[in-house]
Amino acid sequence: MGPILQVEKLTKRFGGLTAVDRLDFEVRGGEILGVIGPNGAGKSTTFNLIAGAYGASEGDIRFAGESIAGLSPHRIAARGVMRTFQHNRPFAGMPVIDNVLVGAHTRFAARLWSVVLGTSSHEEARMRVRAEELVQFVGLGEFARADVGTLSFGQGRLLEIARALAGEPKLILLDEPAAGLTPAETARLAEIIRGVAARGIAVLLIEHDMHFLLPLAHRVVVLNFGAKIADGLPDEIRANRAVMDAYLGAATN
Amino acid sequence: MQDFLELAVGAAASGCVYGLLALAYLLMIRPTGIINFAVGEWAMVASFGGFLLLSRYEWPYPLGMAAILAFMLVLGWATERITVRPLVEKGAPLLAPILALLGMLVVFREAISVSFPPDPHPVPFPFGLGRLEWGPFGGSYQSFFIIATTLLVFIGVWLFFERTVAGKSFEAVALHRRAAALMGINLSRVTALSFAAGAGIAGLAGLLVSPNISAHYLMGIPLAIQGFTALVIGGVGRVEGALLGGLLLAFAEQMTVRYAPVPSGFAQGVPLLLLMVFLLLRPTGLLRARA
Amino acid sequence: MKSALRWVAAIAVLSAAAFFMSDYHNDVYRKLMLWVALALGYNFLFGVCGQVSFSHFAFYGIGAYSIVILLFQAHLPLPVAIVCGLVLCVVFALVVAIPSTRLEGFYLALATLALGQLFIVVLNEGGSITGGNGGIANYRLPDIFGVRIRGPWYTAVIATLLVGTLALLWRLDHSWFGRACRAVRDNAEAAAAMGVDVARVKVIAFTLTAVLAGIAGMVYAFVDNTVNPPIFGIENAFLLLFMVIVGGAGRHAGAVIGAVLLFLLPFWLSPVVGHHQALVFGVLVVAAILFQPRGLIGLWDRFSRSRS
Numbered sequence: 107m108g109p110i111l112q113v114e115k116l117t118k119r120f121g122g123l124t125a126v127d128r129l130d131f132e133v134r135g136g137e138i139l140g141v142i143g144p145n146g147a148g149k150s151t152t153f154n155l156i157a158g159a160y161g162a163s164e165g166d167i168r169f170a171g172e173s174i175a176g177l178s179p180h181r182i183a184a185r186g187v188m189r190t191f192q193h194n195r196p197f198a199g200m201p202v203i204d205n206v207l208v209g210a211h212t213r214f215a216a217r218l219w220s221v222v223l224g225t226s227s228h229e230e231a232r233m234r235v236r237a238e239e240l241v242q243f244v245g246l247g248e249f250a251r252a253d254v255g256t257l258s259f260g261q262g263r264l265l266e267i268a269r270a271l272a273g274e275p276k277l278i279l280l281d282e283p284a285a286g287l288t289p290a291e292t293a294r295l296a297e298i299i300r301g302v303a304a305r306g307i308a309v310l311l312i313e314h315d316m317h318f319l320l321p322l323a324h325r326v327v328v329l330n331f332g333a334k335i336a337d338g339l340p341d342e343i344r345a346n347r348a349v350m351d352a353y354l355g356a357a358t359n
Numbered sequence: 360m361q362d363f364l365e366l367a368v369g370a371a372a373s374g375c376v377y378g379l380l381a382l383a384y385l386l387m388i389r390p391t392g393i394i395n396f397a398v399g400e401w402a403m404v405a406s407f408g409g410f411l412l413l414s415r416y417e418w419p420y421p422l423g424m425a426a427i428l429a430f431m432l433v434l435g436w437a438t439e440r441i442t443v444r445p446l447v448e449k450g451a452p453l454l455a456p457i458l459a460l461l462g463m464l465v466v467f468r469e470a471i472s473v474s475f476p477p478d479p480h481p482v483p484f485p486f487g488l489g490r491l492e493w494g495p496f497g498g499s500y501q502s503f504f505i506i507a508t509t510l511l512v513f514i515g516v517w518l519f520f521e522r523t524v525a526g527k528s529f530e531a532v533a534l535h536r537r538a539a540a541l542m543g544i545n546l547s548r549v550t551a552l553s554f555a556a557g558a559g560i561a562g563l564a565g566l567l568v569s570p571n572i573s574a575h576y577l578m579g580i581p582l583a584i585q586g587f588t589a590l591v592i593g594g595v596g597r598v599e600g601a602l603l604g605g606l607l608l609a610f611a612e613q614m615t616v617r618y619a620p621v622p623s624g625f626a627q628g629v630p631l632l633l634l635m636v637f638l639l640l641r642p643t644g645l646l647r648a649r650a
Numbered sequence: 651m652k653s654a655l656r657w658v659a660a661i662a663v664l665s666a667a668a669f670f671m672s673d674y675h676n677d678v679y680r681k682l683m684l685w686v687a688l689a690l691g692y693n694f695l696f697g698v699c700g701q702v703s704f705s706h707f708a709f710y711g712i713g714a715y716s717i718v719i720l721l722f723q724a725h726l727p728l729p730v731a732i733v734c735g736l737v738l739c740v741v742f743a744l745v746v747a748i749p750s751t752r753l754e755g756f757y758l759a760l761a762t763l764a765l766g767q768l769f770i771v772v773l774n775e776g777g778s779i780t781g782g783n784g785g786i787a788n789y790r791l792p793d794i795f796g797v798r799i800r801g802p803w804y805t806a807v808i809a810t811l812l813v814g815t816l817a818l819l820w821r822l823d824h825s826w827f828g829r830a831c832r833a834v835r836d837n838a839e840a841a842a843a844m845g846v847d848v849a850r851v852k853v854i855a856f857t858l859t860a861v862l863a864g865i866a867g868m869v870y871a872f873v874d875n876t877v878n879p880p881i882f883g884i885e886n887a888f889l890l891l892f893m894v895i896v897g898g899a900g901r902h903a904g905a906v907i908g909a910v911l912l913f914l915l916p917f918w919l920s921p922v923v924g925h926h927q928a929l930v931f932g933v934l935v936v937a938a939i940l941f942q943p944r945g946l947i948g949l950w951d952r953f954s955r956s957r958s
Contacts, residue, residue: 157843183845191843197836199900200829207826208833212845214826218854221825222818224653230825273845394756445940454702457756458895459939461888465932473926580884584767587760624775631764631771638761639749 108171109134110308111156111187111277116165118151118332125151127332128165135276138299138309140323140340142316148332149312150192153279156310157189158182169277184212188275190266192282192312196254203250205265206237209272237272244268244298260291267298277308284318296322320344368498368506370613371606375509378605379564380586381593382516383557385601388590389533390549392453393443395460399583400467401558402565405431406574407471409566410480420485427566428559435558438463439551447550464579472576479573482566505567509602512560517598529553561586581627588634594644603646608633661813665806676801680808680873682913687812687866689893689909690902691859694819696891697899698828699855700835702755704887705746705762708769709860711882712742713867715773715780718877722789723779732868739864740857747856751849766887773879785878804872811869815862820902822858831855832900896938898945907946 109132118126126148133139141149154160156167158179167175174182183189188209197205210233216226241250244264249257257265263283270278280299284292292315299322303309313319320326320340328336328349336346343349383398405427412423442459486500493503520526531539532549540546564582565574572578585608593604608630616626637644664683668676692706716738720731746765753761773780780786791799799807822828830851833841838848871877889912897908915934919927942948 159839159843179839179842180845180847183843188845189843191840195837195840197833197840199832199836204829204832208829208841208846209844211826211830211833216826218822218827221827222821224821226825233826269844442936442940454755455939458891459936462892462932462936462939465888466929466936469926469929469932473929584764588764591760622775625771628768628771631768634764635761635768638753638757638764642753642757 110170111310112166112168113152113156114166114168116152116155116167117163118148118155118160119163125332126155129329129332129334131327131334131337133277133308133310135308136303136306137325138303138311138323140319140326141310141312141329142314142319142326142343143329143335146331147329149329150281151332152329153189153281153310153312156182157187157279183273186274186276187279188270188273188277189279190263190270190281190283192285194259194262194266196257196262196265198254200254201251202246202254202257202265203234203237203241205254206240206268206272207233209269210237210274212273240268240271243271243301245294260287263287263291263295264298267302271302271307275307277310278302280309280311282312282314284313284315292318364495365497366613366617368496368502370609372498372502372505372609373568373612374589374606374609375505375602376564376568376582376605377585377589377608378593378602379509379512379560379567380582381589381601381604382513382598383561383564384586384590385595385598386516386553386560387557388595390529390546390553391443391447391456393456393460394587395457395554395557396583396587397438397460397464397467397579398557398561398586399579399581400464401431401434401561402568402582403574403576403579404434404467404471405562405565406482406569406578407475407480407576408562409482409569410475410574413483414481420483424485424566428562431558431562432555434562435555436551438558439554443550443554444547464583468576468579475576477576479575481573482569484570501567501570508563508567512563513598513602520598584634585630588630588637591634591637591642591644594646596644597646600644600646604644607645657813657817661806661810664809664813665802668802668805668809671802673801676805677873678917680805682910683805683808683812684866684870684873685890685893685913686906686909687808687815688863688890689897689905690812690815690819691862691866692890693894693897693899693902693905694823694831695855695859696894697901697904698823698835699831699852701750701852701856702759703750703762703856704759704884704891705765705769706859706863707882707887707890708766709739709743709863710867710870711769711773711877713739713864714871714877714882715786715867716864717868718786718789718871719779721792722786728792728794735868736861736864739861743857743860743864744853747853747860750856751852763884763887766882766884770879770883773882781878783879785876785881787876787878789875791872808869808873811866815866816902818862823902827851827854892935894945896935896945898947901945901947903950904945904947907950911946 111133113129113131116126116129117124129152141152143149151160155162158174158177162175166173169185169187174185197208214229214233216229220226238250241247244267246261246264246268249261254265267280267283284295287295296318299309299311311319311323320343323340325338326340326343327334328343336343336349380398380402384395387393387395408427408430409423412418412426413420442463443456446456446459484501486504489500490497491500491503520530528539528544529549531542532544532546589604589608590601591604592607593600593602611633612626612629615629616623668679671679688710695701695703695706713735716735717731720726720734721728726734750758750761774783776782830841830846833844833846834848834851842848893908893912894905896912897906898904915931916927919930923930938946
C-alpha cells in the first residue's frame with residue numbers, strides 16, 4: 107500500500123518571504139509522523155497548505171493518489187483529511203456531542219428533503235451513537251451533553267480530536283495538541299494518538315514538546331526556515347547535529 | 360458644463376453633510392468596532408434643537424449653535440454610558456451594543472415624535488437665503504457655509520489625529536485595543552469621548568442640512584444610510600475618506616437625478632445601490648488606511 | 651409518524667380557536683400568527699445561522715405584492731399565480747443570497763438593509779404596477795374550486811402556515827443541516843475544516859427562509875386586502891429583529907415569545923400610555939437587550955434550571 111499523503115516540492119511564498127521551501131515528505135496509513143522545528147520554521151503553514159486554508163505557490167500535495175492542492179478546505183475534509191486547530195475552535199453555541207457531530211458532517215447521507223419529511227431519523231440516531239463512542243474514546247464521556255464553555259482547556263483539546271475523528275478521516279492533522287496540557291493530560295493524549303494510529307489512520311503531528319513527540323512518533327521530519335533539514339527515526343533525529351544547531355537559541359523544554 | 364458648475368456647489372454641500380455623518384460613524388467605529396446607526400437620529404435631534412432655539416425662541420445663531428452642539432456632546436456621552444458601557448463591561452458580543460443602539464434609534468425618534476407635531480419644522484438659515492458667485496461656481500450662502508464648516512471640522516479632526524498625543528492614543532486604540540489598554544490608555548474614556556464627538560459631529564450635520572429640508576422626525580434613517588454609504592465608499596481607515604465618500608455619493612446622486620432617464624424618486628435608490636456595490640466589490644473603501 | 655400527528659393536532663387547536671373569536675379578535679390573531687411565522691423564519695436565519703439580514707421583510711413584501719399583481723393585474727388563475735409567486739421569491743432570494751455569502755456580519759447587515767430600502771423605493775416608484783405610495787387595495791381572495799374561504803377558515807389557513815413553518819424549521823434544526831448552520835454561525839473557518847460547504851449552507855438558509863417569508867406574504871395579502879409600501883419598510887424589519895433578540899435568538903421558543911410579546915405590547919401599552927407607546931416600546935427593547943442579552947428565553951431557562 108502506498109503512502110496516503112505525498113507532499114512534493116511544496117512551496118509557499120508570502121510576498122518576498124518563502125515560508126515553505128520545496129518540501130518533500132510522505133505519510134502512510136497507521137503511521138505517526140511528527141513535524142518539528144523552531145518557531146517560524148513553516149510547520150503551521152505546511153499544515154494549512156495541506157488542509158487547504160492556503161494555496162500553494164508551487165509543488166503538489168497528493169492524497170490517496172490524487173492531487174488536493176488548490177481544493178477548498180471543505181472538499182479536502184470530504185476526501186478524508188481532518189484537522190485540529192492550534193487554538194481551540196469549538197462551536198460555542200452547541201453541546202459537546204453536537205460539536206463532534208459537526209465533525210461527522212461529510213458522513214451524513216440524508217438529503218435535505220429527507221430531513222424535512224422526517225425520514226432520516228435512523229441515520230441521525232446512528233450517527234449520534236458513533237459520536238458518543240468517540241466522546242468516550244477521548245475521555246470526555248461524562249461531558250457529552252455539556253456546553254462546550256464548561257470544558258477546561260485540556261478537555262477542549264480532546265474535543266478537537268474527537269471532532270476531527272468523527273469525519274472518519276484517513277489522515278488526521280494535529281496542530282500542537284499537547285500545548286498547554288498538564289503532564290497527566292499529555293500522557294492521556296499520547297495514548298489517544300496511538301489508538302488513532304492503531305485504527306489505521308495516518309497521523310501528521312506538529313509539536314514543540316520533544317519529550318512528548320520523540321517517544322510517540324514513528325518518524326520525524328524537521329523543518330527550519332521552511333525547508334526540510336532532517337527526516338528519519340526519532341533516535342536518528344535525537345542524535346542529529348543539524349537539528350541541535352537549529353534549536354540552539356530556540357527553547358527546548 | 361455650465362450645468363455641472365451650477366450643480367457643483369450644491370452637490371458639494373450635500374457631500375459635506377454626508378461626509379460629516381460618515382466622520383461621526385468613523386469616530387465611533389475605529390476605537391470600538393461599534394456601528395452606531397443612531398447617528399441619523401442624532402442629526403435629527405440637533406435639527407429639532409435648531410428649530411426650538413433658533414426659530415421658536417430666536418436665539419442668536421452662534422449662541423444657539425453652540426448650545427445645541429454642547430447638548431449633543433452630552434447626549435453622545437450619555438448614550439455611551441447608558442447603552443454601550445454596561446454591555447461592554449459585561450463582555451457581551453459586539454452585536455449587542457449595536458442592537459441596543461438600534462433600540463436607542465427608536466427611542467430618540469419616538470421621543471421627538473411625541474414632543475412635536477408631525478409636520479416639518481423650519482430651521483433658519485444663518486446667513487439668509489442669498490446667493491454667492493465665486494469664480495465659475497455659484498451657490499447659496501448656506502451651501503458655502505456648509506462647505507466651509509465641514510472643511511474646518513475635517514482639518515481640525517485630521518490635525519487632532521496627526522499632531523496631538525490624545526489623537527495618537529485614539530489611533531492606538533483603533534489599531535489594537537488590548538495593546539493600547541496595556542500601555543495605560545484609558546479605554547472607556549476614549550470610547551466615551553468618541554461617542555461624544557460622534558454625536559457632536561452628527562448634530563452639526565443635522566443643523567447644517569435642516570434649513571434646506573426642515574426638521575422632521577423621519578429624517579434620521581435616510582441620513583444614516585447616506586452617511587454609512589459615504590463611509591463605505593471612502594473607507595474606514597482615513598478621516599479624509601469620509602469626506603471623499605460623501606462628495607462622491609452626493610455627486611452620483613445629483614448626476615443621476617439630472618441626467619438619468621428615470622423618475623426622480625429613484626434618486627433615493629442611488630446611495631442604496633452604491634452601498635451594495637461597494638460592499639460587494641470594495642468593502643474596504645477607496646482609501647486605504649495608512650499602514 | 652407520531653410527530654406528524656402532533657403537528658396536525660397543533661393546526662387543529664390553533665384553527666379551532668378562531669371559531670370562538672369575534673371578527674376583530676380574529677384579525678389580531680391572524681396577524682399575530684403571521685408575525686410568529688416570520689419571527690421563526692428570521693430566527694433560523696439570524697439566530698441559528700448567524701446571518702444578520704435586514705431584507706427578510708422585503709421578501710414578505712415580494713410575496714404579498716407578487717400574488718396581488720399576478721392575480722389582479724396579470725389576471726392569472728390562482729394556482730398559476732401561486733406557483734409564479736413562489737418562483738419569483740426563489741429567484742429573488744437566490745439573487746440576494748449568492749452574493750451575500752461574500753459578506754460578513756455588519757457588511758451583510760448593511761447590504762441587506764440597503765436592499766430592503768431599495769425594495770421600498772421600487773414600490774413607491776412602481777407607478778401603476780405597484781400602485782405607488784398608495785399601494786393596491788380593494789381586492790379579494792378568489793374562490794378556490796368554488797369555495798369561498800373567509801373568516802375563521804382563512805385563519806385556519808394561516809394556522810397551517812405557521813405550524814408548517816415551525817415543523818419545517820424544527821426538523822431542519824435538529825439535523826446535520828441545523829448543526830452545520832450553527833457551526834457556520836459560531837466559527838465558519840472551523841466549520842469548513844469539518845467539511846461544511848459554508849457558502850452553500852448560507853445560500854440554502856437564506857433562500858429557504860426568504861421563500862417562507864414570501865409565502866407568508868402571499869397569505870398576508872388577503873388579511874387586510876391591501877398592500878402598501880410602509881407595511882414592508884424598515885420599521886417592521888427592525889421590529890422583527892427586536893422580536894427575535896428580545897425573545898432569544900437561536901431558539902424557536904424564543905422567537906415565539908418575542909413575537910407574541912412585541913406584537914401584543916402596543917395593544918397593552920396603548921390604553922396606559924397613549925401615543926407614547928412607541929417610545930415606551932423602544933425603551934423596553936433597549937432594557938431587554940441591556941439586562942438580558944440572551945433574550946427572555948434565558949429567564950425561562952434559569953427558572954427551569956433552578957427548579958430541577
